[in-house]
Amino acid sequence: MAGQRAQWKGFIKFGEVSxxxxxxxxxxxxxxxxxxxxxxxxxxxxxxxxxxxxTEELVDKEMQTKGFEVENGQYIVIDPDxxxxxxxxxxxxxxxxxxxxxxxxDDVYFDKPYYLTPDRTGSDAFAALRDGMRKSKVxxxxxxxxxxxxxxxxxxxxxxxxxxxxxxxxxxxxxxxKAFEEMPKIKIEGEMLDLAxxxxxxxxxxxDPATFDDRYEAALEELVKAKIEGKSVPKRKKIxxxxxxxxxAALRESAGMMMASDDKPKRTAANANAGNxxxxxxxxxxxxxxxxxxxxxxxxx
Amino acid sequence: xxxxxxxxxxxxxxxxxxxxNMTPATSESEKVRFHTLNKETGNRVVSxxxxxxxxxxxxxxxxxxxxxxxxxxxVILSEDDLDNVALDTVKTIDIEKFAAADxxxxxxxEKPHYLMPDDAVGNEAFAVIRDAMKADKxxxxxxxxIGRREKAVVLEPRDDGIVLWxxxxxxxxRPEESYFEDIEDEADSDLIPLVQKLIKQKTKRWSxxxxxxxxxxxxxxxxxxxxxxxxxxxxTKSKKADEVEPKSNVVNIMDALRKSVSAELKNxxxx
Numbered sequence: 001m002a003g004q005r006a007q008w009k010g011f012i013k014f015g016e017v018s019x020x021x022x023x024x025x026x027x028x029x030x031x032x033x034x035x036x037x038x039x040x041x042x043x044x045x046x047x048x049x050x051x052x053x054x055t056e057e058l059v060d061k062e063m064q065t066k067g068f069e070v071e072n073g074q075y076i077v078i079d080p081d082x083x084x085x086x087x088x089x090x091x092x093x094x095x096x097x098x099x100x101x102x103x104x105x106d107d108v109y110f111d112k113p114y115y116l117t118p119d120r121t122g123s124d125a126f127a128a129l130r131d132g133m134r135k136s137k138v139x140x141x142x143x144x145x146x147x148x149x150x151x152x153x154x155x156x157x158x159x160x161x162x163x164x165x166x167x168x169x170x171x172x173x174x175x176x177x178k179a180f181e182e183m184p185k186i187k188i189e190g191e192m193l194d195l196a197x198x199x200x201x202x203x204x205x206x207x208d209p210a211t212f213d214d215r216y217e218a219a220l221e222e223l224v225k226a227k228i229e230g231k232s233v234p235k236r237k238k239i240x241x242x243x244x245x246x247x248x249a250a251l252r253e254s255a256g257m258m259m260a261s262d263d264k265p266k267r268t269a270a271n272a273n274a275g276n277x278x279x280x281x282x283x284x285x286x287x288x289x290x291x292x293x294x295x296x297x298x299x300x301x
Numbered sequence: 302x303x304x305x306x307x308x309x310x311x312x313x314x315x316x317x318x319x320x321x322n323m324t325p326a327t328s329e330s331e332k333v334r335f336h337t338l339n340k341e342t343g344n345r346v347v348s349x350x351x352x353x354x355x356x357x358x359x360x361x362x363x364x365x366x367x368x369x370x371x372x373x374x375x376v377i378l379s380e381d382d383l384d385n386v387a388l389d390t391v392k393t394i395d396i397e398k399f400a401a402a403d404x405x406x407x408x409x410x411e412k413p414h415y416l417m418p419d420d421a422v423g424n425e426a427f428a429v430i431r432d433a434m435k436a437d438k439x440x441x442x443x444x445x446x447i448g449r450r451e452k453a454v455v456l457e458p459r460d461d462g463i464v465l466w467x468x469x470x471x472x473x474x475r476p477e478e479s480y481f482e483d484i485e486d487e488a489d490s491d492l493i494p495l496v497q498k499l500i501k502q503k504t505k506r507w508s509x510x511x512x513x514x515x516x517x518x519x520x521x522x523x524x525x526x527x528x529x530x531x532x533x534x535x536x537t538k539s540k541k542a543d544e545v546e547p548k549s550n551v552v553n554i555m556d557a558l559r560k561s562v563s564a565e566l567k568n569x570x571x572x
Binding site: 004014015024025026027028029030032033035036037038039040041042043044045046047048049050051052053054055059063064065066067068069070074075076077078082083086087088096097098099100101104105106107108109110113115117118123124125126127128129130131132133135136138141149150152156158159160161163165167168169170171172173174175176177179180183184185186187188192193196197199200201203204205206207209210211212214215216219220222223224227228233234235236237239240241242243244247250251253254255257258 | 311314315316317318319320324326327328329331332333334335336337338339340341342343344345346347348349350351352353354355359360362363364365366367368369370373375376377378382383385386387388389390391392393396397398399400404405406407408409410411413415417418420421422423424425426428429430432433434436437439442444446448449450451452453459460461462464468469470471472473474475477479480481482484485486487488489492493495496497499500501503504505506507509510511512513514515516517519520523524527528531
């Protein structure tokens, strides 16, 4: 496998069938800008030390231990061995406990994706599982000890392989139902919905996340430069919130603007300052060609 | 329970703009967490910043973020400065594009957040955007500054709100070809029906029970047993003891705990 190292090697088991497999990290986190912590009073960098919260004396690494707070200020000492004892022995097997319909998958539980691949001996069983799952439109739920925790993974076919995504634990996820339960129940119909759907239809396209660029670093450099030179940073556009009474007018105006520039949806979404460019382009097009208006995209979906 | 929003800003579609707030869908607050203690005193260990040149502790209000422009040369940036970065995407989610609901590859999904109106003035505008995406079976594509990076985000209508996913960058997702190229294209066609039969037998509805954490359960049990072992000590030795003689108190607790742990470990092995 082109030199990549497997994160985990073991077996996948469904029914009485078992196949040798490996997990490879599918996504890593790239670096973001980090700052140094500075003492404002002196302009010097700072170092971090660990001190006793009561005596304020330095505490060496070997004098540090883990504890759990039971009541205010009272701690139970937990030995690393005791924590280790809670981890079940790994049987190195991703045992499929259930298949769930793809439509049932709640993606807010997704944690990290791994490519799941067969070893030489497991390839027939692997391919059969992959194709069977694809045909039945299901994902599989399996559990095993991964990285010292008992993890549930969601497995699904992806191209010629499988992707196993670790899932967050139940207590780590707030359901969308709960999160949104206090929201006002509003249903939009009629002209407003039609106008919004029209706006959407003019902005429809494909999106490839791989082509997206982060502009933050460049913007930050500009900010730093301005600060050094004592110039003020260009202000962002002021944001005007649509008033409920003006909402329909705003939608009509947006839709009108869109229709006028409808000849081709702009492909600049991932580019810098798309907003400005698009508005200018839209105005220009509006004066020229109301005639090139594309057929209404309204679907009766 | 309403959580304190972690971001506030605006959601924008063309000329329609409404105030919104966002909270992460996931949180580690329920996870069993340990603190670092000083073995000698039993007190919490806390971190402190020390000036690298003067060696003196740094007051909280003097801690600042420094952008390195040279060796030992930093430009100090305040939160206000950072807030002023000249990107509209710091405060505004402007939906630039819509894509078919299932067109975003799952490997790109990084972190889910819940997006909702932040003020009654925006309720209807928010609902228009949400319901139109629902009706058209599309997701919105935009970008937003999250954690000092400008990320592509996907907006997906769900229930009465919108789930906002931050996406991974292209260079964060490893190309799958090198992993999958050697795998068989097609399975033995005799095997597939058998697998499908098995799938049918083992198909269940999704339930959050499938993502329980048995290790956390064991840890909680361990803690509660230790807590029980603590209680009698507390009643015989009053609070004073731990104020005056923190050392001896810790030692006593340690003894009590050792006993309960060895019992616990025996049980575990026996079980």
